[in-house]
Amino acid sequence: xxxxxxxxxxxxxxxxxxxxxxxxxxxxxxxxxxxxxxxxxxxxxxxxxxxxxxxxxxxxxxxxxxxxxxxxxxxxxxxxxxxxxxxxxxxxxxxxxxxxxxxxxxxxxxxxxxxxxxxxxxxxxxxxxxxxxxxxxxxxxxxxxxxxxxxxxxxxxxxxxxxxxxxxxxxxxxxxxxxxxxxxxxxxxxxxxxxxxxxxxxxxxxxxxxxxxxxxxxxxxxxxxxxxxxxxxxxxxxxxxxxxxxxxxxxxxxxxxxxxxxxxxxxxxxxxxxxxxxxxxxxxxxxxxxxxxxxxxxxxxxxxxxxxxx
Numbered sequence: 001x002x003x004x005x006x007x008x009x010x011x012x013x014x015x016x017x018x019x020x021x022x023x024x025x026x027x028x029x030x031x032x033x034x035x036x037x038x039x040x041x042x043x044x045x046x047x048x049x050x051x052x053x054x055x056x057x058x059x060x061x062x063x064x065x066x067x068x069x070x071x072x073x074x075x076x077x078x079x080x081x082x083x084x085x086x087x088x089x090x091x092x093x094x095x096x097x098x099x100x101x102x103x104x105x106x107x108x109x110x111x112x113x114x115x116x117x118x119x120x121x122x123x124x125x126x127x128x129x130x131x132x133x134x135x136x137x138x139x140x141x142x143x144x145x146x147x148x149x150x151x152x153x154x155x156x157x158x159x160x161x162x163x164x165x166x167x168x169x170x171x172x173x174x175x176x177x178x179x180x181x182x183x184x185x186x187x188x189x190x191x192x193x194x195x196x197x198x199x200x201x202x203x204x205x206x207x208x209x210x211x212x213x214x215x216x217x218x219x220x221x222x223x224x225x226x227x228x229x230x231x232x233x234x235x236x237x238x239x240x241x242x243x244x245x246x247x248x249x250x251x252x253x254x255x256x257x258x259x260x261x262x263x264x265x266x267x268x269x270x271x272x273x274x275x276x277x278x279x280x281x282x283x284x285x286x287x288x289x290x291x292x293x294x295x296x297x298x299x300x301x302x303x304x305x306x307x308x309x310x
Contacts, residue, residue, distance in 0.1 A: 056239030057259035061099035066279040070261040078116035094239035095126030095204030126204040127167040164203040176205030176218035211267035263287035
């Protein structure tokens with residue numbers, strides 16, 4: 001494959017070509033620079049020291065077009081994870097577990113995850129998980145309980161992971177927010193790490209200004225970025241917009257994720273965000289999926305693979 005590091009337009013064309021290949025895309029990340037390969041050309045799991053899977057926006061409780069069975073598509077996504085030849089170290093859910101934060105919706109989500117036997121799952125809430133109680137029920141059931149505000153960090157295989165909360169106290173249609181307390185904690189959490197430590201930061205709403213007109217961003221994320229820029233390899237994973245978008249800023253690479261429930265329109269296309277009802281039932285699987293991320297032995301690279309539902 002041609003090197004596209006110095007040609008963003010060619011890189012975008014290669015990205016689209018790989019996405020059109022159907023099965024998914026393997027991303028190799030080295031110091032914030034991405035290379036896209038079809039899965040058939042990518043390195044196998046045996047080259048990884050560990051892997052994890054990201055899922056997002058399951059919206060349990062949603063019962064409208066284009067997906068009348070979001071529990072079914074989540075179950076299918078979890079089965080895809082379980083079928084991996086080499087089991088991931090953990091699964092990461094980047095928010096909107098439920099559609100309306102109802103106890104029975106949380107019950108359904110927890111039951112589906114339990115029956116899938118996929119091991120450890122890390123969660124952050126989406127704005128749909130904090131309706132009515134500012135996230136109290138979500139944090140009681142799924143929170144890591146490291147910090148009073150719900151944010152947390154952990155280490156795996158030499159990579160430092162940071163789970164951030166940016167969906168509390170939001171205005172309708174507004175941008176996400178981290179807040180002074182969480183930013184102060186983030187600065188302190190990263191202070192003792194070597195700049196050579198690979199970082200993976202995850203939250204629900206994008207931590208870059210993807211499309212502020214629709215609230216697709218976080219109003220104080222620029223401050224967080226000042227703490228991340230000294231690191232040589234930073235991967236930021238988000239949900240919320242139900243589609244794949246990516247951006248590179250120096251050593252920081254941002255990825256949004258597909259939903260397991262329904263797609264949304266591309267930024268600025270149409271009157272606003274919401275379920276893309278024009279998608280037919282037979283085409284829905286092309287818009288849904290999971291993301292597999294592998295840490296490659298002997299390097300700071302993270303290989304990111306997009307998997308559509310079959």
